[in-house]
Amino acid sequence: MxxxxxxxxxxxxxxxxxxxxxxxxxxxxxxxxxxxxxxxxxxxxxxxxxxxxxxxxxxxxxxxxxxLDKSYEATIRLGVATTTDDAEGETLAVVDASGVEQSAIDSGIAALRGDIEQVPTTVSAIKVDGKRAYALAREGVEVELKARPVTIARFDVLARRDVEIEAPGDEAPGAGSPGATVHAIDLDVVVDCSSGTYIRALARDLGRALGVGGHLTALRRTRIGxxxxxxxxxxxxxxxxxxxxAPTRVAEQLFDVLPLSEQQSIDLSHGKRPGVEHADSVGPVAAITPDGRLAGLVSISNGRAKPIVNFPNDEVFA
The missing domain is CATH 3.30.2350.10 (Pseudouridine synthase)
Incomplete structure (x- = not known):
């Protein structure tokens, strides 16, 4: 439509x-x-x-x-490391994971909860010298990304499956002969995290900590804010x-609200700083017109609203 x-x-x-x-x-x-x-x-x-x-x-x-913070459901495979830290990359190494105890997995996951420093996956959209990291990686350039602070509020295992997978052959360290099988562990997990977190990197880092490698085989984002x-x-x-x-509905879910009078709405639309009765705030504060339209996002200082961004009247809803 x-x-x-x-x-x-x-x-x-x-x-x-x-x-x-x-x-x-x-x-x-x-x-x-x-x-x-x-x-x-x-x-x-x-x-x-x-x-x-x-x-x-x-x-x-x-x-x-x-x-905004986000939630994910994912599947991590322990025992296989890849170039992209997910199933779309080439296999780097295969290690039999049959000796990995659940207690070790639990400890490894616990270490990745809370405020941590995470090195983003190499194949990411982060810019390095003006170019995306994934583009540099495709060109064969070795990319070293710096660790960034992220917060992992939840990282829990929902299910564990011990699986036998076919080894990819001699080209991957530890793979053995083509057609051979290797023991791997699949973990279904749920993650609540801050913006900028790479779930692929969590899989990679968990696998490294356990000494068997790891990558992501499935990922689903279930929440944003x-x-x-x-x-x-x-x-x-x-x-x-x-x-x-409606933008008004979205803004009201995300920000503090400032109801405007008709004159305040007009002044704000003209780029002025109308006087308002509201506590000082660096914003964003959602400025709402008398007819319920989002006029803009503002900051408030000394009783005056300063536009951060204005919104034209182009809402069309039944």
Missing amino acids: NSGTGTSGILLVDKPQGITSHDVVARVRKAAGTRKVGHAGTLDPMATGLLVVGINSSTRLLTFLVG PFPVADAAVLEGVDVAARLL
């Missing part, structure tokens, strides 16, 4: 496996009938789950959505107009 170029809002999409986040944006552009579409928080093609998409002026909200994947639309045949969240 064409929702029209005048419609603004946030669309929650359940991204299917096998396509990029950019592919999702392209399909939403076509369905919404507008070029101004963006997303917050990339998902790899292998991953599924929640992708937050902004349409028209609501793309201005995406900057404030990227940094207050938005669950249960509320997301299926991409195929999505009715954009019917599934859009």
Whole structure:
């Protein structure tokens, strides 16, 4: 359905496996009938789950959505390390994991909870000297990324499966002869984490700590901030107009609210700093017009609201 170029809002999409986040944006552009579409928080093609998409002026909200905490469900395979720390990479090493005790796994996971320093996976979108790390890696350039602080609020095992996998052959250290089988361990896990956390890196670091290597075989994002994947639309045949969240509704879930008078709304739209009755705040504070429209996000100092970003009146909702 064409929702029209005048419609603004946030669309929650359940991204299917096998396509990029950019592919999702392209399909939403076509369905919404507008070029101004963006997303917050990339998902790899292998991953599924929640992708937050902004349409028209609501793309201005995406900057404030990227940094929200997130939840994931994933499967980690212990015993195999790959070049990308997930199943899409080439096998680096295969190690029999039959001797890994559950107590060691529990200890390894416990060490990765809380505030930690994490080295992002080499095949990531982080820029190094102006180029994406994954692009440099594809060119054969050795990329060394610096550790970054992240917070892992939850990292729990939901299920464990001991599996026999076929060794890839002599090209991977420890693989043995082609056709041989190796004992591996699959862990279904749930992770709550801060923005910027790489779940692939958690799999890699757990495997390294246990001495057997590890990588991610499945990943699903189930939450971004207050938005669950249960509320997301299926991409195929999505009715954009019917599934859009009004920018006001989104802002009210994320920020403190400042009700505006009609004159304050006009002043703010003209770039002025209207006087308001509200405690000082660096913001963002959601400034809402009398008719319930998101006028902008503001900071407040000495009783005056200063625009951080204004929102034009392009909301169209039934």
